[in-house]
Amino acid sequence: MEVGSQLIILLNESLSPSLQWQEFAHELAHILRHVGNQYILPKDFRMLQEWQASHFALYFCIPGFMLQNIELPSSKQEAILKVMDVFHVTPSFAAARLDQWVNHIFF
Template sequence: MHHTHREDYVLKMYRYLRIYTPREIDEQIISRRLRIFLKYHDRGSTYKEHGRFRAIYLQRGLTPEDHRIQFFHELGHLMRHDSNRMFISGGLADYLEWDTRLFEMYAALPHHMLRGYDWDAPDIIEQLANDFVVPADFAEKRLNQLYRQSIVQPVVTRKTDPQLPTHSESYDPANWSYETQRIMSQLQEQIGEEVVNYVGLLRND
């Protein structure tokens, strides 16, 4: 199994939160232990950060499965990205959103909690969806990702739309401004990896 730095990040986060099993994954507990204000409202899910105040606002009325995915998406922005994104656009904005969607997938279905499952079981998708409280198509995408990283042919056959973008014209480095080039160079130095294609995919993923 090819392990990425994002998988390690999620593993360390759950250890810090003292969460070790799928049934312990809970939005209220995670928010409380990270000192993040969690509230439900009638608008779309979002997050806010002002000084030491951090908050996640989830759209009221969604299923528990959709609430969980949206919670981890907003948490990814809070945990991994600078809150001041007013002037971020183009390729860097694509990269930050892509990074958040990976965090969302890894945090909702962390690899270290999947090791006890039989990935070839005929009902594996339903098992994961039920145990981790995620939509079935989301569980299937995560499982297929793990199969690809393990260089094993997936056994699931349900048709789903791709989770991650395959191309972004705005990511073309030739069109970056000087400021975007500076920020991306700094980002590459910080994470120690090289950007290799036009959706910001890194060599280790």
């Protein structure tokens, strides 16, 4: 939301703290990377911006330099739980970031 010259991120108070954190990161990406009114853009471009914001949120909430410095269990489920605990994110978010991180390391 833009109020005068200030950009404001509004968060839904009914969401869990983890979801609020993830939503904050997603909306911050829009502020940092995108300009203008997203609703007047073509659908494909809007979808690209949403993908970019979601991708940014993964890195913002779970930075790679921090992820590489924690000892992760060998079990994927246990690793997801560890990431959830350390970074205060949801299970699906932790799993997505771990998959992304592993793919970056091995591919």
